[in-house]
Amino acid sequence: MDKEERRAARHRRLERFRKGKFHRILYEKGVLYFLLSFLIPFSIMLYAFGIYGVHPFGDRQILVVDLWHQYYPFFRVVREKLVSGGSFLYSWENGMGTNFLSLISYYAASPLNWLSVLFDDDHVRDALTFILCAKIGFAGAFFSSFLRYTFKRRDFSICMFSVMYALCSYTLGYYWNVMWFDTVALFPLAMLGIVALCREGKWKIFTFALALSLIANYYIGYFTCIFSVFMFAAASIIECRGIKDWFRKLFLMIRSSVLGIGLGGFMLLPAYYGLKLTYSVNNNMPKEISYYEDWKKIFANLLSYNAPTKVDGLPNFACGMLAVLLFGVFIFSFGIKIREKIAALTMLAIIAVSCNMNILNYIWHGFHFTNQIPYRFAFIFCFVLATAAFRAYDVMLSRGIKIYQIVLMVAGPAAVLVLNKLSKGVDYKFEGAVKSSAIITGAFWLIFIAAKIFPFKTKEKRNLLMTLALSAAVFSEFISNAQMGVSTVDTTGYSDYPANKTEVRRLLDYEKKHDKSKFYRTELTYTYTLNDSALYGYRGLSQFSSAANVSVTTMCKRLGLYASEAGNRFYYRTSTPVVNSLLGIKYLIKKNGELNTEDWAFEHKASEGNANLYENKYPLSLGFMVSEDILTMEDNGGANPFEYQNDLIRLATGIDKKLFEAQPVALAEYDGLEVTKNGYGNYTFKNETDQPTASATYSYDCIDGSHLYGYANGTGGTCDSLEIKCDDALIDSGKLIESYPIGFPMGNGQEGSTSTIRITSSEKHKSGNFKLMVYAVSEAVYNDVYGALADEQLEIKHFTDTKIRGRINAAEDGVMFLSIPYEKGWSVYVDGEKAETFKVLQAMTGVKVGKGSHDISIEYTPEGFVLGVTATVTSLALILLIMVCERRRRLRRHRHMMYSAVSQNTGNEVIPSPYNNKAEIYDQVSEALRSEDFGRVEDTEVVLYDGSDPAKKEADDA
Secondary structure, three states: OOOOHHHHHHHHHHHHHOOOHHHHHHHHHHHHHHHHHHHHHHHHHOOOHHHHHHHOOOOOOOOOHHHHHHHHHHHHHHHHHHHHOOOOOOEEOOOOEHHHHHHHHHHOHHHHHHHHHHHOOOHEEEEEHHHHHHHHHHHHHHHHHHHHOOOHOOOOOEEEEEEEEHHHHHHHHHOOOOHHHHHHHHHHHHHHHHHHHHHHOOOOOHHHHHHHHHOOOHHHHHHHHHHHHHHHHHHHHOOOOOOHHHHHHHHHHHHHHHHHHOOHHHHHHHHHHHOOHHHHHHOOOOOOOOOOOOOOOOOOOOOOOOOOOOOOOOOOOOOHHHHHHHHHHHHHHOOOOHHHHHHHHHHHHHHHHHHHHHHHHHHHHHOOOOOOOOOOOOOHHHHHHHHHHHHHHHHHHHOOOHHHHHOOOHHHHHHHEEEEEHHHHOOOOOOOOOHHHHHHHHHHHHHHHHHHHHOOOOHHHHHHHHHHHHHHHHHHHHHHHHHHHHHHOOOOOOOOOOOOOOHHHHHHHHHHOOOOOOOOEEEOOOOOOOOHHHHHHOOHHHHHHHHOHOOOOHHHHHOOOOOHHHHOOOEOOOOOHHHHOOOOEEEEEEEOEEEEEEEOOOOEEEEEEEEEEEEEOOOOOEEEEEHHHHHHHHOOOOHHHHHHHHHHHHHHHHHOOOOOOOOOOOEEEOOOEEEOOOOOEEEEEOOOOOOOOEEEEEEEEEOOOOEEEEEEEEEEEEEEEHHHHHEEEEEEEEEOOEEEOEEEEEOOOOOOEEEEEEEEOOOOEEEEEEEEEEEEEEEOOOOOHHHHOOOOOOOOEEOOOOEEEEEEEOOOEEEEEEEEOOOOEEEEEOOEEOOEEEEOOEEEEEEEEEEEEEEEEEEEOOOOOOHHHHHHHHHHHHHHHHHHHHHHHHHHHHHHHHHHHHHHHHHHOOOOOOOOOOOOHHHHHHHHHHHHOOOOOOOOEEEEOOOOOOOEEEOOOO
């Protein structure tokens, strides 16, 4: 076979491939570009992680900030429930029990989390890393779908621009908020759905994309809902044909939105009711307008190669210098309609102003001021800017590169560079990000010039080579940006997270093996994350999340635990015997040595390495009887925790003896502080030395038969930390009191021993106030108290996440106290009859129980879940009904079209009924149906049929 024959054979094979089904799927349907748009950003992000040694490429991990404290622990619980079973309605592994559906609706509802079951227990963090990269990949893939459909372009250029959205500075600065990126990825798909709805009347894409966005993360999904209004306004102006068509599309938009939100009802309604229990409902809209940042700095931050904002700082608006370069072309190019330019500029202005104006920022964030990260919807700016840039590029590919367009390219980058110089003033230097951005912009510009002046044989070859050259430059830019992002966000150690995980796991296994109780709680003596119970996998008390029940937080603060309503957290770091018993803490684990305090209340049970397990000698069940007098307990925010617990015990048991007695200071020593006492436990200080910090040391005499407990509060952050000793034994060191007050044990000392507390002032304050109180607990009185509570406990016979069965024997009428955070979702049945539940201590669950032995049944269904499921099922049924009706309408239309064609061919003026299924007509209709695409409804040609007159085609020429 000679050369010509081989060339002809190759040509024939190529032609057969082009005419084949595989080519149509790969190229015409856009599957190839979808896959490339997924794989390129996925690979770039994975490469950046690999460069910085993220496991499995090294011994680092992506867990930082709240991903360390919150997101990963909750992700681990989700995987645990997927692997070993358990209800997604409720979890006992943090916060003494929490509405898990409400919790994961923000933190861990991603469908991709199901992939974590493919990884073993030791590689769950690797699963999280790969899932994050996949989300970033899908952001690129769905953006490519948006570009392909909206601008009808099927070439490699959509892959290049997809990287610009998927790896924008928002992604690279905030990727540690992993739960946001499902909805960020789905956002272009939702916008595609709006374009399809306005262009062709196709409503399903938007409906399902909106539903998935809200289910995956209702918070970012809320941004999608808001922007959908603006997107519909823009798309309807561009795509709709006349006022009649606009009202039809408006109806479809409203219907699709309602159905999409309804599909997510099973998740959204429980989340809504859960949010009503949180601190965030207390926010108020600002009354005066103010702006956060200098406008020059905001738009100067469009430079590439800049370190993205990680927590607080400027909005992350940058999506590459090519977008900035082409924006001038988009604004002034003759090939783009004025309405498109106005729509894009308006949307960019809305997002920019919303980020910087306090009132609009408050509204966008769900009528709530965020704790850090104030511009959480900034990715929409990147989406609009990248889309506008692609539109400009699309015109250049279609109509050729014009000289004026090359000139206009300079405008955007020049403006950004000038803004940088103006915002930095005398600190401006042409180096770093400024220099690198100028160089890459110059490279882009030279590529366009070369494409203009070089004599290519065909336009297609010019477009292909120009796109490949630009893509290479863009990919190199974003590889560098991705590395900058990982460097800015930082990484942490892989092998030592979580600390002492093997030892803690073995001690937890020891508990399960030797304790046959159906339910008990465990805690660590020192926090590692703020959700240790979710991280290590035990039923605990601590919780740090935006879903934290604010009433529980307040109660924990009253009891002397670390707690902050505004900080959405409460957590355990040792406490009093009353707290341990009341809240059902049966075991303590100390990870780094032996517990050298509270020997009277805890018994050592097991050791693993340097970690030790202790059992509470005074445990109480999940439920126990107390006096009805507890309902008169006032929420006294001014009382110290010891007096609060005194009142609690007196009202719960009727024992009138004081459990906690205030102790005087035996000796006070000051190092650099001048201290004034203002009543018991209240002090004012001044640091008059040149040292940044100073301290005060207070000594207390121990008492036989009693045990000392302290309470400290570094009011307003004026004091930093505590050091607690009993004789020469160090009880605790570095216990922080700067942000939150805390109660704590002070050792095992008896008469003749001395306990000391050293309190250190903050280096930020030279003067201020602090509280320091020490009380003694009488062991004899506490034995009486425990005896009064322990003889009427709930004996649990069956326990699951949402159902508890047991029996209680009440000596007299009273209240059964349940150490379960109060929610309306809990139902309690006494001997088969539903009893009224109510709050005890303003936070926990109580129910009145009469004298005698009773069967108790406790069940949980999240508030709003039944209604939400009903909304989901109803919406799905309506969608199916609409689809069936639309299909029948299309069938009727096409049948009538075929009858019309047959009558014209035969000259017969009378058109028989379209429902007459004669064989010859049926064959023609069937053939027509097989050849038609039912997925498309043309706006310019709508066929109407009233059942009597011949069908007429009506076109809206507006």
